[in-house]
Amino acid sequence: MGAVIKVGMADLNICKAPDVITTLGLGSCIGLVFYDPVTKIGGMVHYMLPDSTKVRNNSNIAKFGDTGIDELYRRVIAAGANKSRLIAKIAGGAKMFEVSGLSEVGNIGARNTEAAKLKLKQLGVRLVAEDTGLNYGRTVELHCDTGEFYIKSVGKPLKII
Amino acid sequence: MGNMTLEDVNNMYLDVLKEIGNIGAGNATTAIANMLGIKIDMNVPNIKLMEVSQLGTAVGAEDQTIVGIFLEVQNDIDGSMMFLLDIPSARYLVNKLMMTDAPDDEPFGELELSALKEIGNIIAGSYLSALSSMTNLVIAPSIPYIAVDMAASILSVPAIEFGLQGDNALLIQTEICAEVAIDGYFILMPEQGSYEKILTSLGISI
Numbered sequence: 001m002g003a004v005i006k007v008g009m010a011d012l013n014i015c016k017a018p019d020v021i022t023t024l025g026l027g028s029c030i031g032l033v034f035y036d037p038v039t040k041i042g043g044m045v046h047y048m049l050p051d052s053t054k055v056r057n058n059s060n061i062a063k064f065g066d067t068g069i070d071e072l073y074r075r076v077i078a079a080g081a082n083k084s085r086l087i088a089k090i091a092g093g094a095k096m097f098e099v100s101g102l103s104e105v106g107n108i109g110a111r112n113t114e115a116a117k118l119k120l121k122q123l124g125v126r127l128v129a130e131d132t133g134l135n136y137g138r139t140v141e142l143h144c145d146t147g148e149f150y151i152k153s154v155g156k157p158l159k160i161i
Numbered sequence: 162m163g164n165m166t167l168e169d170v171n172n173m174y175l176d177v178l179k180e181i182g183n184i185g186a187g188n189a190t191t192a193i194a195n196m197l198g199i200k201i202d203m204n205v206p207n208i209k210l211m212e213v214s215q216l217g218t219a220v221g222a223e224d225q226t227i228v229g230i231f232l233e234v235q236n237d238i239d240g241s242m243m244f245l246l247d248i249p250s251a252r253y254l255v256n257k258l259m260m261t262d263a264p265d266d267e268p269f270g271e272l273e274l275s276a277l278k279e280i281g282n283i284i285a286g287s288y289l290s291a292l293s294s295m296t297n298l299v300i301a302p303s304i305p306y307i308a309v310d311m312a313a314s315i316l317s318v319p320a321i322e323f324g325l326q327g328d329n330a331l332l333i334q335t336e337i338c339a340e341v342a343i344d345g346y347f348i349l350m351p352e353q354g355s356y357e358k359i360l361t362s363l364g365i366s367i
Contacts, residue, residue: 009313009320010214024223025313028321048213048317048324057327060214096318097231097306108321137314139224154226154310155268 002144007031007044010063012072014043014079017144026092026138028109032069032116033089033142033149034125036081042144043079045072049108050115065115073123088125089149089161090116091140093132109133129161174356175331177363179208181295182333182347185288189335192283197257207334216320216330217313220245220346229315230281231306234289237298238358240351242289243319244281245312250343254280269309278305288347296362322350
């Protein structure tokens with residue numbers, strides 16, 4: 001097994017087999033991975049908010065779905081991944097607290113999930129698997145040798161998508 | 162009005178929040194001591210201004226399981242607040258309240274989660290009433306919501322709230338000591354415009 005590359009909150013990075021790229025404890029944020037099954041090049045972004053154009057202070061591009069996914073796409077292609085073979089998987093977007101009404105906290109997870117789907121459509125990348133929503137946190141790992149996306153949650157069995 | 166963010170906050174403001182934290186935690190300690198019938202001491206809170214992206218590690222490892230109690234606040238100040246407890250502290254308080262002796266690694270049942278919500282409600286409510294009486298602002302909390310999950314997942318909620326406004330978050334750590342040290346963290350998340358209201362109400366010119 002290769003190195004384990006850690007992606008923090010509002011952060012992104014690329015990786016290549018046999019490495020594993022991971023982010024710990026996704027809540028309402030989204031962990032999106034790109035993967036090219038032939039070159040085995042992948043990458044992960046852990047973004048917090050859907051849309052950089054709605055926020056005044058938007059200098060950190062990995063904080064937002066729109067700019068973060070664009071940047072990750074640019075980086076994996078630059079690293080040698082093939083556009084037509086590229087696939088995407090997403091996890092996160094949970095509603096951690098069962099708040100009532102339509103407050104920002106209540107629906108941000110769902111909006112983050114939608115932002116990923118919209119951006120992938122624009123980029124023409126297929127979303128092949130997702131594990132989003134519900135009310136619990138997720139630790140995710142992309143295994144670059146197989147393309148498997150591991151999802152670990154408290155008190156739940158390991159899920160591989 | 163309405164444009165001040167944590168980026169503009171100065172040390173004097175931090176001192177003010179620390180003092181509010183101090184009084185709030187004092188009220189909370191008394192309330193809990195009465196409820197549980199034990200003697201509790203409280204240390205002076207520690208206040209941290211930190212980058213939003215670091216918030217996930219603020220109270221320990223990102224994948225460590227913690228208890229988060231979340232309340233929305235409205236009226237004169239809009240926003241939300243969160244109270245965080247590590248598992249041994251939460252287990253200790255629940256055991257005391259319910260007169261049980263369950264070990265730290267036993268998951269919380271429905272009734273125990275309710276008890277924790279109530280503890281969080283009292284602690285958060287005491288903090289908010291300190292803020293309210295110092296500022297003469299009306300601050301109405303919602304019912305409490307609870308999550309027992311990975312620290313980073315729970316903290317993604319305040320991180321996102323702060324992230325909407327800027328790149329900094331404000332954390333108030335309170336240690337209360339009973340027979341064991343209980344580590345608790347408050348996170349107050351006022352929405353845009355509420356910082357000025359707090360400062361102006363305290364007679365601090367911006």
